[in-house]
Amino acid sequence: MRHGIRFQVNKMLSQVLRSSLFSAQSLPPFRARSFAAVARHQQEKRRELFDRVIRVDHAGEYGADRIYAGQMTILANSGAGETIQHMWEQEKEHLRLFNDLIDRHRTRPSALLPIWNVAGFALGAGSALLGEKMAMACTIAVETVIMEHYDTQMKALEVDDSDEGKELLEIIKKCRDDEEHHHDLGIEHEGMDAPLYSIATCAIKTGCKIAIAIAERV
Template identity: 55%
Template sequence: MSCPGVAAAPCLWRLRQGVQRSLSARGGRIGVRFRSSGMTLDNINWAAVDRIIRVDHAGEYGANRIYAGQMVVLGRTSVGPVIQKMWDQEKDHLKKFSELMVTFRVRPTVLMPLWNVLGFALGAGTALLGKEGAMACTVAVEESIAHHYNNQIRTLMEEDPEKYEELLQVIKKFRDEELEHHDIGLDNDAELAPAYAILKSVIQAGCKAAIYLSERL
């Protein structure tokens, strides 16, 4: 349908009205298609996808705040470029999940302000222990996130691997990059951090709690 000349405004008005009627008919949700796959808001397990996108967005946001805190303390040291490279990848992860939230009309967790503060504090606090402390934090967090992504991959594979193919590709790619960050942490003396085993356990317990809460709130 074309809208040449003076007819453009009425045409746009009709288009807007059509979208509003579509939204109303679907309870406010747009029947969008996820790129080339058959995944739409009409044929997915809405509860599962809603939970996955919300918690993954929260996790990537928290990871960004952790790296931001680390860079404040260690950005000008020799390990600064290493942290910055990992942070840049986390920014890409967050951007993608922000886009998916818009596409699938998923609300963010109400705990975003808390993850903002706690993430930055965790990053800066562990960085104050030195490079080893920051890298121990990276190992703990990235290991937790990779495990979490593996659980999501398993869930979607059991549900319908073809229907969720593109979402699976996103999660698998990010999982692999989180594992790379984990290995970078080990290569940069994470295990030499003070009380490494205790520090790692405490951080991972916090990650587990954050995942649980962000899925539900």
């Protein structure tokens, strides 16, 4: 009797073990496919984020380069010339960094670079024609928007632990710090004392925000 019960128990245990083994063997491929699909989705999202960030920042640094080029055309020999040249050199370095990222990530540049070229130069030269203080007011306005823009990007990239994400975050941090330095230089050089400062900077900020929204996509 006991032998029969022991036999039945062993038989049931064997069936349970076989069933568990079958389930364990059949589950990993499903999980592997699920993990692969999730990984592909995450990679696609990361790629979209990197492309958007690199494209708009490249366009922004290109525009900044043209703004200072326009200002230097008018104010190269003025009291503000040395300061503008200093800021321009830093913007040139930013542009070199993003040119490199464009190439390495194979990101499509903004299709509107010719427009940013003309608009940036016109803004720089136009503000300089209104005097050194207005040129500095232009810098304050532009850099205020760019700092906010970079802050938003940094928050998005801080959760990305990939090597590419960390590199991009460090580059943006460096550029952001330089832009804050430019903003402060604009204040030190009495940019806030420019005629119609509030109206002019409001218009410039609005234009910058529109340009950023467009450059992210086009």
